[in-house]
Amino acid sequence: MSARRSTGTATGKPRHRKRRTALAAGIPLALTAAGTLAYGTDLGLFGADAQHKASAATAAPAWATASADGFASVDALGQNGTYGGRDGKTVTVKTLADLEKYATAGEPYVIVVAATITMDPVGKEIKVQSNKTIIGSGTSGQIVGGGFFLGQGVHNVIIRNLTIRDAYQGVWNDKEHDYDGIQMDGAHHVWIDHNDIRHMADGLIDSRKDTTYLTVSWNRLSQENKAFGIGWTDNVTADITIHHNWIRETEQRNPSTDNVAHAHLYNNFLEDVAGTEIKSSYGNYARGRTSMVLENSYFQGLTNPVVRDTTATLVQRGNVFSGTTGKNESGGSGAAWDPKKYYAYSLDKTADVPSLLKSGAGPRSTLGTATGTSTDTTKAATTTITVAADGTGQYRTVQAAVDAVPANNTARVVISVKPGTYREVVKVPANKPHVTLQGSGGSRKDTTIVYGNAAGMTKPDGSGTYGTPGSATVSVLSDDSQVRNLTVTNDFDESRHQDIAGQAVALLTQADRIVLDGVIVNGDQDTLEMETAAKDKLGRVYISNSYITGNVDFIFGRATAVVDKSVITLKKRWNGTSAGYVTAPSTAAGRKGILINRSTVNGDVSSASFFLGRNWHPGGDTTVDPQTTVRDSSLGAAIKSTPWSDMGGFSWKDDRFAEYRNTGAGSGAASSDRPQLTDTQAAGQEVADWLGDWTPSAS
Known part of the structure; x- marks a missing residue:
């Protein structure tokens, strides 16, 4: 544009890409379904080849369709970011049987946990399947005596706004009971956000066996020997973002990050409170061949706040160390990398991190509590039209597909455009909404x-x-x-x-x-x-x-x-x-x-x-x-x-x-x-x- 702007007809190497976003700091924006009415018959107005897909009949609350930031937002491994059960029904559960039924189902679900659910037997870890959002209803969603397990290949999972607690069996460094809050073995595209995880038998979070495209954000992790372990693999392939977590009164694995290709840690608050029985042995640990970027985090009272193996690469920027002792390491011979080449983010001031996380980490009363949590959410059909330049779609040009949308349509029409270059001008006219x-x-x-x-x-x-x-x-x-x-x-x-x-x-x-x-x-x-x-x-x-x-x-x-x-x-x-x-x-x-x-x-x-x-x-x-x-x-x-x-x-x-x-x-x-x-x-x-x-x- 210039001062002579015309408003009419007169003159005048990244391997990942990020998706989706956030409505307010710390609470990523959820995009919600907007379809209202289905087209008349199965053949509809576009002929027998038109595809119909379900979408919510009414606009769901933002949290019901939320999507991740950080590495979990990156398009990779055939998955476009992490959005959980956004495409499925929203169900409310209050019993272990219902939670397990929906979490282990093959189809997508947004699962609202609206009660305290006690695991039976103690230590039970529900085997979550792909395309799920599990979210606590305000502060009432609690999992007691167990947690969740995400196995090989499980992907597109969100675990959010829950309190997961008290599988502890009375032995501090428990070698007998492998009871974790959340364990992932070979999963990808997982977002763990705004949870309170504490007092488990083994670890609070374990990311193992090449689990990748993981974001862990705005959680409270506390009262544990092992907070957050990452690794159990010789491969150096995992990409993980850990930001805005309050890790306090934990001894080790805060986190311990082993053989991670890209570990981005920022704006975390690690706190070892003086005079308590729990004493930290180390804070952030770059192990094996990890390449870690550690930014604007606040370390209070920790022993060995930042530790690096000689084989690891660790870049520090903008961190604050208050009352810490022992090792505080950085360096390494590996290649430096810039997280912004993979996804956009911004840093909070380090001095603000303790107060920010004390008030903002953990479950939020505003999440999981809005309307749209019925177990019988009615569906309305979204019509999908396909475009492919090579003739394998319903139309060869995007504009031809737009032209096929009826005027004053009342339900969403998705024009799905296959990969390729379309050299054309496209105009969606004012009388064709919901396109x-x-x-x-x-x-x-x-x-x-x-x-x-x-x-x-x-x-x-x-x-x-x-x-x-x-x-x-x-x-x-x-x-x-x-x-x-x-x-x-x-x-x-x-x-x-x-x-x-x-x-x-x-x-x-x-x-x-x-x-x-x-x-x-x-x-x-x-x-x-x-x-x-x-x-x-x-x-x-x-x-x-x-x-x-x-x-x-x-x-x-x-x-x-x-x-x-x-x-x-x-x-x-x-x-x-x-x-x-x-x-x-x-x-x-x-x-x-x-x-x-x-x-x-x-x-x-x-x-x-x-x-x-x-x-x-x-x-x-x-x-x-x-x-x-x-x-x-x-x-x-x-x-x-x-x-x-x-x-x-x-x-x-x-x-x-x-x-x-x-x-x-x-x-x-x-x-x-x-x-x-x-x-x-x-x-x-x-x-x-x-x-x-x-x-x-x-x-």
């Missing part, structure tokens, strides 16, 4: 929709130029629509066409309640345009676990938009220079603008060459009140120390631009040129404040 464009490949890179129109190009019929919104490769103009697991690119070659306006949109949204999840949006100038259907209408967009690339004003418009847990990549201009603006909001007065939350902003560009944003007043409109807030994000060195800029003769200081708790080389202290929110102000500028009464939904 999902979704790549069916294992990676968002497998399916690409690409075209190369630009604002200043003349239309083929000679009726004028495209204008900025008209240049979009994909336009989503209908409410409650989504784009998932694919790449959208505008490949207009600005270097060859300096004679025309170079705004070239990859993806345009112009509607309300839009979800962009697990996508790549590629362009240069004006990559992602987010508008509303009319100036007086609301247009909310939720973007998660995605990648957005560009250089000038490349996230812009008047929509109320959240970019959450995503990576924003800065690109050089067509001539190789580094200069640009990340955002250009044109927010209506009284509305929320653009929120960048828990994301990463970086790129292969010159230091101090990019602004975080500038204030767009379209056509000199004095009634708009542009807003961008960037919070809890990592900013690369490319961001200027004065990160906001004027546009079109309007001072950015008269509009709404601010930061909060950002980190990285491009972050900076508060000044008149760099406003920072107070804690009180920040409490009113979170994701939920942007989205209001809308919970983003999934098909």
